[in-house]
Amino acid sequence: MAIFSLHTERLDLKVLDESYSELVLQYLSKNRNFHKPFVPERADYFYTDTFQSNHLKHNQRLFHLKRSIRFHLFRKHQPKQIIGDLAFDNIILGSFLSCYLGYQMDEEEVNQGYMTEGLKKGIEFIFESVGLHRIEANIMPSNERSARVVKKLGFTNEGSAKDYLKINGKWEDHNHWVLLNDRV
Numbered sequence: 285m286a287i288f289s290l291h292t293e294r295l296d297l298k299v300l301d302e303s304y305s306e307l308v309l310q311y312l313s314k315n316r317n318f319h320k321p322f323v324p325e326r327a328d329y330f331y332t333d334t335f336q337s338n339h340l341k342h343n344q345r346l347f348h349l350k351r352s353i354r355f356h357l358f359r360k361h362q363p364k365q366i367i368g369d370l371a372f373d374n375i376i377l378g379s380f381l382s383c384y385l386g387y388q389m390d391e392e393e394v395n396q397g398y399m400t401e402g403l404k405k406g407i408e409f410i411f412e413s414v415g416l417h418r419i420e421a422n423i424m425p426s427n428e429r430s431a432r433v434v435k436k437l438g439f440t441n442e443g444s445a446k447d448y449l450k451i452n453g454k455w456e457d458h459n460h461w462v463l464l465n466d467r468v
Contacts (some may be wrong), residue, residue, distance in 0.1 A: 321451070
């Protein structure tokens with residue numbers, strides 16, 4: 285079951301428990317090659333039900349500790365198919381009030397506005413309910429589609445970081461995009 289959810293006009297954003305491991309595995313396996321250029325190398329065990337079940341349990345603990353919130357995106361009329369996911373990770377409270385943002389879509393669902401719609405709702409929640417001041421998204425310069433999404437949402441590019449993350453076995457530069465909450 286979903287342990288928490290948000291809703292938009294077309295989407296349900298759900299924080300999932302381990303009962304969704306098979307759906308998560310289907311989504312990740314289907315998009316393995318599509319996501320590969322933009323994610324760290326993943327061992328074959330990542331693509332198992334056992335790993336995904338344990339990962340969902342871990343995500344639940346982090347959600348309850350207010351350390352990370354991972355939403356899986358579902359179309360309202362297709363509640364059994366994940367079309368994307370987004371995560372507000374490494375949430376730091378206190379005087380920093382910041383987190384990192386990551387997101388990915390099903391290859392068949394890109395360019396339909398779903399990620400922008402889901403991120404708008406997630407950002408609203410992070411800023412208003414969690415009370416964060418800063419969201420950081422680090423994006424490879426070659427990932428122009430992802431940069432367009434954050435630009436639409438009002439993020440600004442604060443510069444680049446050389447060899448920032450090891451992606452698909454290679455150290456990659458990333459542009460550092462930031463969105464500030466001026467109400468905090």
